[in-house]
Every structure is written in structure tokens, then in C-alpha cells.
Amino acid sequence: MTAEAVLDARGIGKRFPGVVALSEVDLTLPPGEVHALVGENGAGKSTLIKVLTGVYAPDSGELSYRGSPVRFSRPLDAQEAGISTVYQEINLVPLMSVASNLFLGREPRNRFGLLDFRAMNTAAAKLLESYGVHVDVTRPLRTLGAGVRQMVAVARAAASHARVVILDEPTSSLEPREVDTLFEIINRVRAEGAAVLYVSHRLDELYRICDTVTVLRDGRKVHNGPLKELSRLQLVALMLGRDLEQIQREGTTKFDSAPAEALETPVLAARGLTSQHRLHGVDVTVRPGEIVGLGGLLGAGRSETVRAIAGSLPVDSGAVTVAGKPVRSGSVAAAMRAGVVMLPEDRKSDGVLPDLSVRENIVLAALPRLSAGGLVSRRRQDAIVDTFMKRLRIKASSPDQKVGELSGGNQQKVLLARLLCREPKVLLLDEPTRGIDVGAKAEVQALVGELAAEGLGVVLISSEFEEVVEGSDSIVVLREGRVVAELRGADVTEQKLIAALADGGGHG
Template identity: 40%
Template structure:
């Protein structure tokens, strides 16, 4: 390649808004042919938005996208986009009931005419395609029977069959063990040698150093830097992702937590977890004491959310125990977990948190209806009074308990979910992404409720991608590939916590 050869992909000044939300303010990316180029940044940095633009799923509001120096195809020209770029997502897009060959040529069977095509030719073409790229998968195998790594290779082969030589790999190692990751990287290097270019998106920075030549960092919806991996030390990469040090107010709050954490080390244990294991986490040991706030941090594939949801009664682990106030915590049974003393703010208020056709009062009190009446009859006045009290406690801006919850802003809707979790006076409060998608004022109001819960003696487990959420904790446990790998006491630095989340050891 000469110095005058244009980049395979070049994005300049890409911007995208969704209403008042700025998803991407200044996205930039320059990828040279034949390289593996890493795209990194914390959740919310703008990576996913940039990928949707790179793959033609949406048009940017501003900016320029070039392939081989020429403008990107028109948004509706899907064939042209398939010949340029393809994305292999963390969640497989293959159809599990179909064979490998059928998945490779789905909706574009070779030689198909008037609704008929040759099965023999389909398998012949599939064998030829797999052999060309040295992908050792049986074309007659049912895709559901393949290992995760082989399903990924089928998706890569399908992308290559459309003519694309630029493949986006979105968190490809999230569901793989160490040996499978090594095999994936070996296959990536072989495909690179054959002329394939990769954009590699991962939360695990040590993988960037293993398999990529160049890295681009996004932070706060903006391009921060692009550099050769070999010339960017790991601490510098983490610093580029973390950005500025915490504000003085947040630092002061952290110092206050440090003082309190020392005083509460002798508090009784409320939650005691030993050897808890499932598909996405393994051998988890942790405790949460009375009046203690413990954070759970980790990347999207770390297992942190599945672990929290198991403790909230949504899933049943395959091994291990969990005691709440000395009694076995019921798994796989949300009502039983609620009765045992667990309150939960789920990860998605829209799908899991709110019944949008009901009022604020109905949503806030649905977990405590048994306390509001006898023999199955709920006192309307009693329910309304409890709802009003919750509205006042959470500072929910609303006309009253009878207002439809669907009328509320995102911040006030999340406060209703928090109100319901607190209504039962839980011994253990589990908060999963508690401030996601809310404004700054509502975020601070919700985090003050965490402080109040600690003051009331509640044991709190906070699972979040937001550093500000975790900063209110007495300590933070970090999960990496399903295991707890680090514990940071209150007062941790952004740099140190992010390094643990990304699996980076200090050099």
C-alpha cells in the first residue's frame, strides 16, 4: 500500500442526535486495509452509534463517510452496503434451526429461479466459501449445534460471501472462554493475511493489545485519539477512556463514604453469597452488611447483571448458596424473594419496571398490596395515602397518585420504580443501572435515596456502568469474565476502576 492509497474506511465529524440526546457529537475513524483496528470507550461513549452509521443502518445528521475514498452508498442500497461492510454482533443473527449452508446464503440462494433452487449447488457453494476462507465448519450441520466460536465464523463467512472485506466484530469474546478466544484470534490473523480488515470492539483492553494494530478511543460521544497500539501504553489508554478526574463535590462525597465505611465494618452481614455459579458467572463469594452499599462493576459480558438478577429472584444459579439474614434466599421466584426481604430496581424500567397502563399509585404500591387491606380487598384511601407518601419521599413531580405513569418524564418514571422497590422496606435493595436515561437532577435525587437507604440500615447492591452510581458505595467489586477479580474500597480513582473493568494490569 502506498502513502497515497486512501483508507479502506474513513469517517469524519460524524454526529447523531435522538431528540435532545447527543449520541455522537464528533465521531472519527480511519481504518487501513488489512489491519485489525480497535474501537474502545466506556458505555455511552458513542461506539454503537458510530457502528450503525458505518454499517448503513442509519444516516448521520452531519459528517462524511468514505469507503476506499468514495462516498458511502445510499442508505436504501442494501446490496451496495453488503459489499462494503458487515457486522458480527455479540448476539448471533444466524437462524439456529437452519443448517450452516442455509444460513450462509439465506434469502440469496445460489441459482434460485422462480422459487426453486438446487440443494446440491447450495452445499457445493457453501463448501467452496468455507474452504476459501479456511473455516472448518460442516455446511450440513444445524447451526444450533455449533459452538459459539463456530457460529461467529459462520457469520463472518456469510459477510465475506457478500463481497465485504471490512468486518465489524462487536464484543466477539463476551461468550467465549480463554481457549476459544485464542482460537478466534488465530482465525482473525489468518483472515487478515487473506485481505480481511477488522474493526474490533471490546471492553477487554488486554485483547486490544493481543490482536489489534491501531486503536481509536471515544469518550462522551467524541473522538479522543487514534494511535498505534504498540505506541500507546495501557495506563495512557485507560486515561484516554476515563478522561478528567472526578469533580470536587464527588470527591468530597467519596471521602464521606470512606469515613462511614470504616465505622460500619462490624455491622451484621445481611447478604452472604458463597460459590454462586451460573452460565455467565462462576464461584462468586460476596457479602453485604447492614447499612453498606456495595457496587458491582464490569463490562457488558462480565456477568454482573445476571448475578444481581439471580439474587433478585429472576434466575436460578447452577451451584452455590446465598443467605439473606441467615436464611436461604429463594432463587427463580420473584414474589418469594420479595417476601424474603429483597427490593429491586430492574435494569429496564420500560420492559421490567413499569406497567404503563396503570397509575403512579398502582405502580408504586403493587408490591405491598397485602399490607393495604385484608382478605384480598385493598383499601383505596389507604393505597392512595401510601402512594402520596412515596411520591413525597422520592420527590416525584406529578399531579398525584392517580396520574398515568406513562405521562411522566424518564427521571420521574425511574423514581416510581425506586419507590416501589422501597415500599416494602427491604432488607436488601438491588439497584441495576438505577440512573440510566435520566437527567442530571433526577440522577442526583435517585442517588440521594441510596444514601438514605444506607442511613436506614438497608444493605444495598448497586450494579451499574455509571461511575457516579458506583462512587456512592463503600466498596466496589469488579467482575471480569464471570469472576470477581478486584475489590476497590471507597475513594477509588476512575483510572484504577476502569483498568480493573477492562482487565488491564498496571505496568
């Protein structure tokens, strides 16, 4: 490891209005090494990559490339210097051919300076074949599957004789055998002496392919060193910022203990939910009055699970029953009729209508039930609005106040009220307390508890582990789209949750 670093970042800082995205981050990439970059949502991984590749200019710190200081002012500069990036969302041109996508910007030309398509297609086919991808390179990229598109993106990066290859979540849309092919490519790139920066949440993959690791948390570097020296538990603890000692004291638990529950009919039973690349046979059972938390790291399939239950994520197989009755999958309307309502993750874009009044926002969903012959009874509206404003303790000057003027917590309550108007049986909450202040948070949490006590089944997602642990009666732990553990009763503790995330036991 004495070789001079290909890319060396020192004390990188980057702030956006209101947020410090990166602060004093160091990153060193020696040649011939695969370096893992890990961290939870918002840790600053994407920002760091964008700084390294010239998309963002850092506010502070120094970047040196092959021994001399550099300043990339745009992606082209970084690319010409030899830093290739495969971004998380595949950045290729869908309407153009596979070969064009591979060679855009450095197409072979004939002696008249015109593009030599024959040479380009031959070279493209040869290149992809050497990676084990057999595909007609003249086909428009959009006609190919996500896996092939991802391989084309990787091949493009690897083929440009890059000194540094950055891969951001490269396996998120790959089949297992495609992952094998990808790893062969990475090994080849490494053997050629390039440095690879590998970003992924999949611990198995990190341990398979990476030599060293940098852990980011809240925009800061919290660890750097060889990956082999870290246990999975240590790695997860670092990512989440939890005390390792404490976790270890708890020891490992058997997660297969599923104590016999009351024989009551579950209000929600999801069985074997499967959706390509995202969910692999997820089971969730919620009894009346129970709050079931979904645990997992980013990308584990928590949001996908609730979306599949709510009918907004198409599933390949699996069944959902509500109070014993089967619900047609893939239909939001059917799920709603059956009594399943969801509080979406993004309140602003998927939820409240800020320019409408509290009353209008609440009764929106209930309008069909409140109307007679197309006319809506104002008195019945007022009655419902009044009930919910009192019950959920919504603080507004009047039902006519615009929702946009309310605090985040009260907006969230308005949304809850809207869902509750439908008299649901199951409430799916995706990050219900994100972006609201501490006091309001406690109130929303208390409210969820009260609703469950009234017999509602609740599924809760939160990226804050305390919230899941405190709020839930049991926790279904997900990893890479599979249920890896179920915590019940006394096992519902933060330590056991984290241990389950790191260890996870055998795959379903």
C-alpha cells in the same frame, strides 16, 4: 502503513431526534490491519458501524471506499461493495440450515438456474472445516449452540471475499478456545489483505489481535493511533474521559488487601455466582447498612450479578444467602420472599405503570398483604401510600395523579416506594439515577443513603463513576464476569476504581 485506505470516513456526523450520536468522526481502515473501535455505552460505536454499512445515512461527512467516494443507501450496497459485517446480535436465520445461512443470497446454482444443494453443503462443510468447525451443515441453525452460530456468522462474512470485515463484539458468546479459532480466522482475513474493524470491551483481546485503535466518547473521536503505544490505563482513561495524570499520581495499589470487617452477619452473601459466558464465580457480600457499589465497564457483568442475586438470571452454580438463610436460585419469587428487591435498569419497560395512579403503583406489590378475603382495605392502602409519599418526598398533586405525569425522579421514587412496601432486607439498584435531572438525582442518592442508614443492605450499579464512588461504602470491581478487585474504606476513590478496571490483577 502507506497503503491506500480501503475504507476512509471523514467528519461523519449523525443525529437522532434529541441526540447527537456522532459528530466529526474520522476513521481510516488500511488493508491488512485489524483496527479496534472502543468506547463506553453510548459512545457511538454501533451508530458508526451502521453508517459504514449503509444501515444509516450520515447527516454529514464523507465516506470513501477504495479511493472513490461512496454513498451506501442500504446494507446490500455495502455488502456488494465488499463490506461484511457480523453484528452483535447474531443476524442469521435460525430456522434455516447452516449451509443456507452461509450462502444466502449467493447460493451455488446448477445449469438450470436451480439451487445446487449438494454443492452448497459440500462448500459449506469445507469452509467451516477450514476454520476448525465441524458440524452437520444441513442442521437448522437454531439447533446449534451460540458459539457455533457466532462462528457461522463470522465465516459468512469472511468467505464473501470482503475487503472490509466488521466484527461487533464477536466474542461475547464464545468459549476461550472458540476465541482462539476466531482469531485464527481474523489473522487469515488480515493476511489476505482485508481490513478488519474489531469492536470489543475485552482489553485482553484487543491487545492480542488489534494493530490500531480509535476511541470514541460521546459521539466524538478522542484518540486514534497504534494500540501498542497505549497502556491499558491510558486506554481506559481515554474511554472514560478521565485525567491520566491524576490516575498515575495515585499509582497502582494492591487490591488484595481485605481488612477484617465487623463480624456482623452479612445481610446478603452471594458466593461463586456463575452463569455461562457472563459470570465466573462472582462473590458479593453486603452487611446491614452497607452500600456496596459494583464497578466495571459495559459488559463486565454488573447487571448480570444483580439479576442473578434477584433470581431473574439463571445461574449454573453459586449460592445466595440473605441474613444467613439460603435462597433458592433462579426464582424471583423466592428472592422476594427472602427480602431481596430490585430496581430494574429500565424504568419505563420494567417498572412503572404510567396510566395508573401513584397510589396504585405503590401498593401494587403489597396488595396480597393488604387484602383480607380478596378485598383490599382502602384505609390501609391510604396509610401506606401516605407514609411513603412523605418519607420519600414524592411530589405529586395527590395520590390519584397518574404516574406518567410525574417527573423521572418522582417516578423513580414511586418505584422505590413500591419496593419498600415489601419491607425488604436487601435493595438492588441498577442505574437508579439514569435519565433523571440533577436535582432529583441528588435527592435519590440521599434517599438511598438514608435507607442504608436504617439497616438496609444496598447493592448499587451506576455507569457514572462519581456516583458509585460517592455513594458506596465499598466497591466490588468486575471485569469480564469476574471480581478483579474489592475497594474498601480509603481505597474507594475514582482513581483507584479506574486503575482496577485497567489493571485488574490476576484473574480470580
